[in-house]
Amino acid sequence: MILAILQARMSSTRLPGKVLMPILREPMIVRQIERVARSRRIDKLVVATSDQPADDAIEAAVRREGVAVHRGPLDNVLQRFIGALDAYPADHVVRLTADCPLADPELIDATIDLCLSTGADYASNSPQGAAWPKGLDVEVITAEGLRRAAREADSPEAREHVTWDVWNHPDRWKIAWLPAAPGEHAIRWTVDRPDDYAFVATVYDALYPVNRYFTSADIKAFVAKRPDLANYGGDRRG
Numbered sequence: 337m338i339l340a341i342l343q344a345r346m347s348s349t350r351l352p353g354k355v356l357m358p359i360l361r362e363p364m365i366v367r368q369i370e371r372v373a374r375s376r377r378i379d380k381l382v383v384a385t386s387d388q389p390a391d392d393a394i395e396a397a398v399r400r401e402g403v404a405v406h407r408g409p410l411d412n413v414l415q416r417f418i419g420a421l422d423a424y425p426a427d428h429v430v431r432l433t434a435d436c437p438l439a440d441p442e443l444i445d446a447t448i449d450l451c452l453s454t455g456a457d458y459a460s461n462s463p464q465g466a467a468w469p470k471g472l473d474v475e476v477i478t479a480e481g482l483r484r485a486a487r488e489a490d491s492p493e494a495r496e497h498v499t500w501d502v503w504n505h506p507d508r509w510k511i512a513w514l515p516a517a518p519g520e521h522a523i524r525w526t527v528d529r530p531d532d533y534a535f536v537a538t539v540y541d542a543l544y545p546v547n548r549y550f551t552s553a554d555i556k557a558f559v560a561k562r563p564d565l566a567n568y569g570g571d572r573r574g
Contacts, residue, residue, distance in 0.1 A: 338380075340372060345434075385398075395407065415495065421483075469552070
């Protein structure tokens with residue numbers, strides 16, 4: 337059983353409410369769910385949001401799509417993940433974040449397959465945050481690995497950032513990295529700022545009406561034809 341957990345909250349510090357900002361008349365998180373649902377390897381998807389009233393709107397939007405929701409502490413995201421895993425037992429957990437409306441289902445499946453084939457505790461396409469385009473990040477961890485991370489979490493950072501222990505103590509884990517083409521890390525497709533949102537909306541406006549299943553290759557081809565979007569082929573993280 338492979339469980340995907342998509343973490344979401346309204347209280348983003350850089351762009352509050354971004355997960356419900358509209359893309360072609362649907363909340364951004366719904367567009368991301370559409371793409372994640374095309375994964376062949378994920379058995380169950382659940383959105384993990386906080387128990388704060390501000391996140392009631394996320395639950396309502398997600399449940400309208402027939403997607404499960406688990407709610408837990410705002411700042412203890414790791415505990416939210418454990419609660420979702422308790423509710424929907426699985427062997428592996430796929431961690432996704434709701435600021436990635438251009439999520440790539442083929443890349444998600446490739447990362448899952450890597451974790452399974454290598455017997456790794458943890459697999460990702462994002463070594464040190466610098467591999468595939470920012471916004472296509474995928475992390476896969478065994479259920480036991482997730483529970484171990486929760487048992488060992490001894491700081492606010494470890495509780496807020498689900499895989500903190502893996503990143504800070506890689507010697508304790510069997511890790512597998514999915515290789516990427518050189519320079520891919522310089523591409524920015526995540527949504528952290530208003531201009532990021534404008535870019536994603538532009539991509540959807542152009543590609544979705546033609547093919548709702550547009551791929552990462554389609555996005556790159558579109559950007560290559562639009563000089564005004566050149567910044568989204570470069571590193572703008574600052």
